[in-house]
Amino acid sequence: MATETNGAEEGGLVFHPMDQFEVQPFFGDGAVAWYTITNSTFWMALAVLATFVILVLGSSKRSIIPTRMQSVAELAYGFVYKMVEDICGKEGLKYFPYIMTLFMFIVCANFLGLIPTAFTPTSHFAVTVVMAMAVFLTVTILGFVKNGTAFLGLFWVASAPLALRPILAIIELISYFVRPVSHSIRLAGNVMAGHAVIKVFAGFAAITIISPVSVVAITAMYGLEVLVSFIQAYVFTILTCVYLKDALHPGH
């Protein structure tokens, strides 16, 4: 990972902005088998631990007047709960734990990834694609189970003129199947881009004259990344809610 410090030698700058995303075994060297504990595994585990600390330890006192940690737990709970309720309605609340799971995992992984030298599991398509596909498949199956063939009405825009409907149906169908792609690439792309840009600025810091500018730029980017970490978790969650709403109430 931290190759930037010795990356600049006479002759030119060498950037390795993508090295930070390498999945490596956490203990020792060697190949990465499916069961190997890697840096990705370690930071995922930390994300689970952070979720546990915030939500379980934070609320362990069950006080009527919340402590600071309990306020954070209640805030997170209320934030996602209200989102699910507002978008999916009352019947969507059955799926609140699943959506909360996604939100807490993504937001914890994102924020932990901002720790210098940390690894960000959510910067990998492997992670976001699995989550997006899980949402996509669940929502599609749920749509057919709940509504039967009426779920296909999602693609048949009844309010449009009859002549346009087949064309719209094709567009809707394509956009429906593009959902998991955009859903996953948005999250991983944003996180990856931010981290890579910070690394690039860090590479510039090797040049003495530019280094103050570089440090300022890193600071600014870091602030932006803090924002992006939360916003992308929020966007992923809210899109999940929107897709779930389509499954529960198809039709426009």
Next chain:
Amino acid sequence: MATETQSDGLADAIGVDLAEHASTPGMPQLDFSTWGNQIFWLILALIATYFILSRVALPRIGAVLAERQGTITNDIAAAEDLKAKAVEAEAAYDKALVDARAEAQNIVAQAKADIQADLDVAISKADAEIAVKAAESEKAISDIRASAVENVKVVAKDTAKEIIAAMGGKADAKTVTAAVTARMKG
């Protein structure tokens, strides 16, 4: 992986670096050899998170929030009760104050009337006493006056007899008395 670790050793040469990256996937994200590993651990992490949330965290936080909502509702109801009671108490206090004031005025008026009556009785009694005393005094005065006139008559007769005797005449008692009486009437 082998080529990735190698790239550190070749880092100083940009050309080599680029060439190498061109030949291998530039993004570790697209290194599909690690996908199985990440997916396996991700599913494990999500399942763990799901159980932590659905078994412990969410029911607990939901219960705390519901309890707080209940407490707040109860407190507001209690506060409204107390407020109503306070208004009631104020009304009762005002009423008691008005009653007490009216009663006080009654008592004052009663006392004034009583005192007036007593005073009237005392005054009339005193007037009567004064009248009796005045009558007595008048009688005493008239008695004294009468007795004085009587005495004056006696003294005048005696004096007249003495004067006549001293002047050598013989005074007839009856004549003197008649003369004095006649003179005193005049």
